[in-house]
Amino acid sequence: MQPYDLDQGAPEAMAKSKVLVVGGTGYIGKRIVKACLAQGYPTYVLQRAEIGLDIDKLQMMLSFKEQGARLVEGSFSDHGSLVNAVKQVDVVVCTMSGVHFRSHNILMQLKLVDAIKEAGNVKLKLVDAIKEAGNVKRFLPSEFGTDPAQMGHALEPGKATFDEKMTVRKAIEDANIPFTYISANCFGGYFAVVYMDEDDIGTYTAKALDDPRTLNKALYLRPPENILSQRQLVEKREKLSGKILEKVEVSAEEFLASMEGMDYAQQAGMGHFYHIFFEGCLTNFGIGEEGEEAFDLYPEEAMAKSKVLVVGGTGYIGKRIVKACLAQGYPTYVLQRAEIGLDIDKLQMLLSFKEQGARLVEGSFSDHGSLVNAVKQVDVVVCTMSGVHFRSHNILMQLKLVEAIKEAGNVKRFLPSEFGMDPAQMGHALEPGRVTFDEKMTVRKAIEDANIPFTYVSANCFGGYFAGNLSQLGSLLPPRDKVCIYGDGNAKVVFMDEDDIGTYTAKALDDPRTLNKTLYLRPPENILSQKQLVEKWEKLSGKTLEKVEVSAEEFLASMEGMDYASQVGVGHFYHIFYDGCLTNFEIGEEGEEAFNLYPKVQYTRMDAYLKRYL
Secondary structure, rough: OOOOOOOOOOOOOOOOEEEEEEOOOOOOHHHHHHHHHHHHHHEEEEHHHHHHOOOHHHHHHHHHHHOOOOEEEEEOOOOHHHHHHHHOOOOOEEOOOOOOOOOOOOOHHHHHHHHHHOOOOOOOOEEEEHHEEOOOOEEEEEOOOOHHOOEEEEEOOOOHHHHHHHHHHHHEEEEEEEEEEEEEOOOOOOOOOOEEOOOHHHHHHHHHOOOOOHHHEEEEEOHHOOOOOOHHHHHHHHHHHHHOOOOOOOOOHHHHOOOOOOHHHHHHHHHHHHHHHHHOOOOOOOOOEEEHHHHHOOOOHHHHOOOEEEEOOOOOOOHHHHHHHHHHOEEEEEEHHHHOOOHHHHHHHHHHHHOOOOOEEEEEEEEHHHHHHHHOOOOOOEEOOOOOOOEOOOOHHHHHHHHHHHHHHHOOOEOOOOOOHHHHHOOOOOOOOOHHHHHHHHHHHHHHHHOOEEEEOOEEHHHHHOOOOOOOOOOEEEEEEEEEEOOOOOOOOEOOHHHHHHHHHHHHHOOOOOOOOOEOOOHHHHEHHHHHHHHHHHHHHHHHHHHHEEEEHHHOOOOOOOOOOHHHHHHHHHHHHHOOOOOOOOOOEEEEHHHHHHOOOOOOOOOHHHHHHO
16 A cells, blocks of 8 residues: 655646535534545535534634635425535535434434435435435445444444444445445543643545545555554553552453443443444454555554744745645644834734744844743754845854754754755855855855754745746836847756745755755746747737847946945856756766655646736
């Protein structure tokens, strides 16, 4: 079985399926809604009339709507409304309760199956609706516990749960509705210590929705480090609490005898406990061809996401990296520097990050202790402070950050402010522009001398500075009449959408393949000559521009009389458009290419990027 790569989710080249969650306000349902939204699925939540005056459920529904979900009205007492609901989507996930001490609604799914069948797209009322609809590509019924197919021997009355789930399965399969069954085992919240974290159940479920490997199969959630005996579970608790508990062993006979006199729901629960803790029913069988194991399919989910601190988060690239880290589920921290002063725009941006879930951490480059305190709170540090001379130029300020990381001693990875040309390739660069590369190499040396794990990101040319203006110095807009062509205009350049830089950078943060390496951003369709870029613009605008070829000698001569910052910029342009410094070397063992690592990212082509300038 080939696992997904570290790229998230289903193939991003395909549109994500529209997903309807039925029971979205429930214990597991709300987590699946959250996971679907986080992974970019167009997410619909069934809003049932039966919600009545339950203010908590209504508020939860409205919060889903604010997060981007669409609420769809429907009722299990109105078959037509169920059919209408499932007709709007591709995948239906039902999370209605199947435990007797709460509501117990397993067989209501049969109505949904019929609706899916009629709609033709996606339990029994629910099964009926899906059956009628006829459009659903996949249905995930409410399982999320012990695999009922393994429980034909279960004790009464707990056996009813498994029998009802098998009834729903039969209805689904008889109706030829594509399915995935999720066996999520023990919810941590009910079994004291984590067997399955409920949020992880949501994450794994969402990952499976568009995965062809889980179609018409059972997906078993068995993360290896969460397969524990009860004794191991107790030992973990004792180690955490520092307190040894008295152990009272209960035999199978005593346990079963305790059911006498209990009500029906309690007896059902006791039966389930018996099969789990005495028989080991969750792990006493191998997964056959009819199933897949989630950990094998999605090994990247075995690790919790690193906590990430972005330094320079309000900057041109920094704000995009913050956005990408939040979108990809990293616990994201942003350094709030005292130097922000009265810059209202930066303050408002920081507050917007906070509203989106980022945590603001105070720190200053003039206060070493505050930097140490900031980096001690995270696993990964990304610095995006400006390295261009016509804006602020702060490359060497990062040495203070290196010292703080070195003292803190906890950072697993540092990404310094690079995001342009690879300075290791620029030892031949012209003065005064080479100062940028020399300073970046000084920072690299400090990082490596301190044995700080790193990733360097070579992001090449930002579209806003190099593509939108057709690479014309002194302007950010496309020329109207004539365009300067550098040399013959055929040197290959890599143009990047700035949001894509954020996306690729965030994907690399926990990827072991990029550790202590340079990550080069070279999406193949964005490797263009200046002439090709101009041709794209002319095709889009419908206007042919006059071409003025500028020789290397003329270009370098134009530096005379310019200020320092302008000379630096001209030097960089020279190496890009005359030397072809972005593409005139092969990536060696010390580097990785982002497109090869994350081929599912739908990066922005320059045709699309240029359209915004029309």
